[in-house]
Amino acid sequence: MNVDPEPAVLLDGVGKVYGTGPSAVTALHEVSHGFPRGSFTAVMGPSGSGKTTLLQCAAGLIRPTAGSVRVGGADLTTLTEAELSRLRGRRIGFVFQAFNLLPALTARENIELPLRLTGTRARPGWVEELVRRTGIADQVNRRPHELSGGQQQRVAICRALVAQPEVVFADEPTGNLDTRSGQEVLTQLRLVVDVLGQTVIMVTHDPAVASRADRVLILSDGRLTDVIDAPTTARISTALTHRAG
Template identity: 60%
Template sequence: MNGTKERTGGARTVGLSKVYGTGDTAVRALDDVDLELVAGRFTAIMGPSGAGKSTLMHCVAGLDKPTAGRVFVGDVEIGTLSDKRLTRLRRERIGFVFQAFNLIPTLTALENITLPATLAGTRVDAAWLDTVVAAVGLRERLGHRPSELSGGQQQRVAVARALASRPQVIFADEPTGNLDSRSGEEVLMFLRTAVDELGQTVAMVTHDPVAAAYADEVVFLADGRIVDVMAAPTAAGVLDRMKNLEGTS
């Protein structure tokens, strides 16, 4: 698999701000955030409830429009794109994994993995698909429907679906939130493999210090700002930082 390793462009924000509402009721969810999601690395995003984690992810992924600042996916500034071109960029360059697996129950695992390409009227590269299927470790279950798979297997299918288009960035929003610890570990190890062996770029919002410890670095948000960055995180180290943030937020 290492022969397929390829670094694709990451994403970054410059002076990113997001304000909801106006006047006295305005809420500043993001406040002048400069963030770089380095290509070929696994970044976890953490912070207290209401820190702006999901808002940040939605703005970088083109699902929400910032109030100010710029967002780049690779070398493309997404704020300059028409709605049609932004939709195309999200489909071709961005992968999504959510807490709910969002699989189609009537489709097999393989059909779910290739669904985005089917909807776009394109073909998945056969060699790449084989690499992804090998990495996900579910080759014997590709003909099974979601109801015949465990929660961890369903979420690995969802990650494989995100990988199938060879996106520049995969955004994972609490991907282990609905899983027991063993299934969550399966998914996190697969995300780690996607980075290490497939050259993928992953950004994951999580509240779980154990999940964050799988990342290369953790970015901590509080009150819409980046307040800390931890390289080579450990679960204990992340937990300590989170306790400090929650104590001061």
């Protein structure tokens, strides 16, 4: 694993409060963590632990109430909405549980959509390399309804990578897939890190899925409570059970 000393994403004292007054809910409490370049990190925790809020703050989808978020050296908390939108389009990729492919477009057109939206071009041969590495080269002219769930998610991974972002955020990317398709998608995410050198940050509820990452963060009540390096399913399950108890 090729890891750069400067984190791809740096959270420094990040807090997030929803609402005001007596009804206010604190979703994150002063979370600080650096996500190394070229690494695969899973974020776990029980429902309501703050893992989705952490992902959304780190990706610039919502603004934290306190602290700072840096992606590739840029402080997201100081950017305007227009600047945030441009940064997300060029430097951040997303993979969602529901795939979020446009049904009227072919797989290739879905993959190339971020480039069209930002008015940029992929380097020569990049799209072909992506579809070849993810095993969908013979599916690129099909529309989403003609593809299996696993194939659709691999299209979504290619779409997330087409602009060569600094970091890819994945929100429960195997949640809508059967076990075999889920394992295939995880293999592709590992390839994204190990071969293409990307940084992946993934939210999941499944210890077996998280064990494919290099590191697992455990959240509880909005606080970062554990960091597990070289995770195994057993170590993750033990940590989650301990926190639940």
